[in-house]
Amino acid sequence: MLRRILLQTNKNLSSLQTTILPVSASVIVSCNPQNCQKRMASSKHGISRRLVESQKSLWVEFSKLALEHNALNLGQGFPDFQPPQFLLDALKDAAASGNYLMNQYTRGYGHARLVNAIADVYSPIMERKIDPMSEILISVGAYGSLFCSLQGMINDGDEVIIIEPFFDCYDPMVKVAGGVPVFVPLRPTKTGVSMATSSADWKLDEKELESKFNEKTKAIIINTPNNPLGKVFSREELDVIAKLCIKYDVICISDEVYEWLVFDDNKHIKIATLPGMWERTLTIGSAGKTFSATGWKLGWTIGPSDILVGAKTMHQNCNYTCPTILQEATAVGFEHELKRMGTPECYFSQLPKELEPKRDKLINLMTEMGMWPVIPQGGYFLLADITGLNIDLSQEAADEPRDFQFVKWMTKNKKLTAIPPSAFYCKEHQSVGENYVRLCFIKKDETLEKASKILREWKSSM
Numbered sequence: 532m533l534r535r536i537l538l539q540t541n542k543n544l545s546s547l548q549t550t551i552l553p554v555s556a557s558v559i560v561s562c563n564p565q566n567c568q569k570r571m572a573s574s575k576h577g578i579s580r581r582l583v584e585s586q587k588s589l590w591v592e593f594s595k596l597a598l599e600h601n602a603l604n605l606g607q608g609f610p611d612f613q614p615p616q617f618l619l620d621a622l623k624d625a626a627a628s629g630n631y632l633m634n635q636y637t638r639g640y641g642h643a644r645l646v647n648a649i650a651d652v653y654s655p656i657m658e659r660k661i662d663p664m665s666e667i668l669i670s671v672g673a674y675g676s677l678f679c680s681l682q683g684m685i686n687d688g689d690e691v692i693i694i695e696p697f698f699d700c701y702d703p704m705v706k707v708a709g710g711v712p713v714f715v716p717l718r719p720t721k722t723g724v725s726m727a728t729s730s731a732d733w734k735l736d737e738k739e740l741e742s743k744f745n746e747k748t749k750a751i752i753i754n755t756p757n758n759p760l761g762k763v764f765s766r767e768e769l770d771v772i773a774k775l776c777i778k779y780d781v782i783c784i785s786d787e788v789y790e791w792l793v794f795d796d797n798k799h800i801k802i803a804t805l806p807g808m809w810e811r812t813l814t815i816g817s818a819g820k821t822f823s824a825t826g827w828k829l830g831w832t833i834g835p836s837d838i839l840v841g842a843k844t845m846h847q848n849c850n851y852t853c854p855t856i857l858q859e860a861t862a863v864g865f866e867h868e869l870k871r872m873g874t875p876e877c878y879f880s881q882l883p884k885e886l887e888p889k890r891d892k893l894i895n896l897m898t899e900m901g902m903w904p905v906i907p908q909g910g911y912f913l914l915a916d917i918t919g920l921n922i923d924l925s926q927e928a929a930d931e932p933r934d935f936q937f938v939k940w941m942t943k944n945k946k947l948t949a950i951p952p953s954a955f956y957c958k959e960h961q962s963v964g965e966n967y968v969r970l971c972f973i974k975k976d977e978t979l980e981k982a983s984k985i986l987r988e989w990k991s992s993m
């Protein structure tokens with residue numbers, strides 16, 4: 532058994548780096564039966580100063596909590612069902628092909644068959660001929676695409692505007708690249724109403740947004756459909772953002788990993804297709820979201836070669852390339868769907884149709900509970916307002932935001948896990964997110980039925 536005793540708490544890790552500890556307080560003992568050794572910790576051990584602030588992870592914390600309490604996990608976003616059969620067959624075929632190259636390094640910026648397939652799928656959507664070799668980069672998930680894009684373009688002190696609520700990694704990624712995040716919230720326009728509202732009711736104030744742009748602004752990150760809100764930005768809203776990007780010469784990083792998942796009559800619009808925007812936009816997608824295979828961790832960035840060059844440079848020096856066999860299978864997946872694009876059989880049309888009743892089930896459940904849902908226009912998450920519930924949270928850590936306390940309480944006492952949305956806000960605006968929980972509905976009907984049972988029993992005990 533490996534035992535590591537670190538004679539400092541996590542909270543003190545930052546001071547570990549800056550102060551030389553007395554020897555007696557800095558002994559790290561690392562033991563296993565074969566090799567038991569004592570070594571001295573020094574100021575050089577441990578995490579870098581730039582990362583200390585981002586050490587805590589929402590995903591680690593709440594996935595662990597769900598496991599510990601054997602709770603039904605509607606927190607972290609991933610399907611609890613199989614990806615489409617054609618994708619799994621493509622992977623099986625690639626493995627069985629006898630082609631040794633399937634198991635060796637492939638082209639660094641993206642396996643040729645995959646970048647070609649992505650160019651074929653997206654050229655008509657982007658309304659231009661995308662050059663697969665110079666205008667697409669394949670990375671390790673959309674995480675990798677975001678990371679490489681930000682590292683590739685930011686200089687120290689550059690400001691990056693982030694729209695709240697935002698996918699939580701944007702903030703640390705900007706900071707680690709040397710940038711300064713500048714936050715602007717989508718504000719709920721219907722508050723204090725005891726009824727379901729829509730993610731479309733959350734709006735940007737145009738004047739407030741413009742006030743964040745200045746000569747230091749390098750980029751803005753937008754996410755449509757938005758995680759966690761489910762907002763699908765309208766043409767008018769994108770026009771406002773585009774106009775400001777052009778006026779202030781700002782690059783737009785558009786995270787569109789949920790691009791196919793839009794409900795009702797909503798339409799996903801790519802900001803890169805707006806006049807004057809292709810030349811200043813990096814559009815990011817994810818095979819994990821597109822094909823319900825989050826563990827495949829393949830992402831892509833599409834954009835003009837003069838902006839993409841930074842991301843490519845970062846990628847070639849940190850990952851160099853992504854797994855060949857997964858890229859081959861994803862390429863085959865895209866080729867398969869390209870033939871039936873726009874038809875009801877196409878997976879990109881099928882999946883939102885499958886998700887819509889799941890979303891509606893959760894909307895109804897939340898409404899019954901008096902946890903007023905914000906009906907998402909897209910994505911696979913739903914925010915529900917917890918302000919109407921009168922739960923005693925006095926046993927939870929007093930220094931945590933209310934939504935964190937609530938999710939922890941619910942996990943322990945009701946065996947149901949969600950995600951606290953205040954994590955998708957900067958400190959200053961945290962109070963907006965604190966009133967909600969985020970629930971994931973890309974789950975089997977059977978899983979949602981279990982959630983329904985938990986919630987109804989809870990309701991009857993109120």
Ligand code: PMP
Pocket residue numbers: 671672673674675698754757758786788816817818819820825828829830
């Ligand atoms: N952007 C958003 C908005 C997300 O929700 C996620 C999580 N899937 C990512 C990026 C990262 O995607 P991937 O799993 O492909 O790295």
Ligand code: GLN
Pocket residue numbers: 590606607608609758
């Ligand atoms: N994107 C997913 C979510 O929002 C998962 C993120 C993660 O696990 N890091 O739930």
